[in-house]
Amino acid sequence: MPAASRRHFLSLAALAAAAAACGRASASGGGGKETGRIRYQGWAGQVTLPELAEDLGYLGDVKLEWVGNTISGPQDIQSAATGQTDFGGAFNGAVVKLIAAGAPVRSVITYYGVDQEAYNGYYVLADSPIHGPRDLIGKKVAMNTLGAHAEALLDIYLQRGGLSPAEIAKVEPTVLPPVNTEQSLRQRQIEVAVLGGVLRDKALAAGGIRPLFSDFDLLGAFNAGSFVMTDRFLDRNPETSRTFVTGVARAIEWSRSTPKAEVIARSVEIVRRRGRNEDVAALRYWKSFGVAATGGRISDQDFQLWIDWLVPHGDLKAGQVRPGDLYTNAFNGLGGAPSTVVPPSPSRS
Structure with a gap:
């Protein structure tokens, strides 16, 4: 397996077996009554589509x-698979790796993607000597987690740059919380920072950094990540699941059709109201969730891209x-074509 010593693409065989065996993945009550709550993990300083x-x-x-x-997609979907939460996104x-290892989960809706406004960039300081793939040998590339989006795209970039497996193994993916990555780059503790969304745009506004490449540069627009739920939860709570997935789909379309300033203002209000002592400054740089498909509906290509990449690597x-076999659109009631988004109620919970 190329660069096997540094790959951390979810060592999940034992985890998946445990998830398949455990019975905690559903929060439904007895007598066929569905749950009225869905447990989840959030992201500090950000508003997720379900929120x-x-x-x-x-x-x-x-x-x-x-x-x-x-701060980790793989951790988030592991929590869903083992019943600690009711959905997770990565x-x-x-997701392919988790399901291939035997975890009884399925993707139900896309929640983030890549386009001209929503992408992960790989940034260096303006005076950095790094200008191409070969310059990354022996250098630290900071990202939110290993074995996920950022490491996969880094690997594709290095392969396309002609690096051998042995050379790729000398590049050092390094885990840092997203909120600390920009500062670590500016303090020269790392050589490359993977930055996306509002954190990327905030860093660019401050100046002094330049892009090396982005996932949009490499692959163009694509659906990148999805929420998963366990088969057990979906089977026991079909209407709850349908309400959840369709609600997220409607939120995607609302964010598309609503002026950015209004989306940002609403997000700031959500963060302030939940009272978790979070910084809302970065939210003003929000541009897009990047979901390519209407209502976040999933297609075979969303997974085939990564299956074709994982197989040659031995994963x-x-x-x-x-x-x-990896996903279902059955709980997405928005449909495959654009639909009218119903304006939200002005009331707040």
Whole structure:
């Protein structure tokens, strides 16, 4: 396996077996009664699509229950698989790995993607001697987690730059919380910072850094990550699941059709109201969730891209998984075509 010593693409065989065996993945009550709450992890200083959907009134009587924050997609979907939460979101390549390891989960909706406004950039200081893939040998590249979106795109960049597996193994992916990455770059503790969304635009506004490449440069626009739920939760709570997924789909379309200033203002209000002592300064740089498909509907290509990448690396066997087995659009009631988004109620919960 190329660069096997530094790959951390979810050592999940034992985890998946435990998830398949445990019975905690559903919060439904007895007698067939569905749950009215959905447990989840958030992201500090950010508003996730489910949080936006709830604030817009799109989740109806279904309530979100925040159990803490995460900085890692793989950790988030592991929590969902083992029943610590009821949904989690991650890069689709990490989802493929989790399901291939035997975890009884399925992707239900895309929640982030890559486009001209929403992308991860790989940034260096303005005076850095790094200008191409080969310059990264022996250098630290900081990202939020290993085995996910940022490391996968770094690997593609290095491969396209002609580096051998042995040379790629000398590049050092390094884990840092996203809120600390810019500062670490400016203090020269790392050589490259992976920055996305509001944190990227805030750093660019401060100046002194320049892009090396971005995931949009490499692959263009694409759906990048999805929320997963366990089969057990979906089976026991079909209407709750449908309300949740459709509500998130409506929030995606609301964010598309609403002026950015209004989306930002609402996000700031959500963060301030939840009272977690978070900095809202970066939220004013929000531009897009980057979801390419209407209502976040999932397609085979969203997973085939990463299956085709994982197989040559030895992380999957050819034919081990099929895209159609990894996801379902059955709970997304928004439909495959653009639909009218109902204006939210002015009331607040």
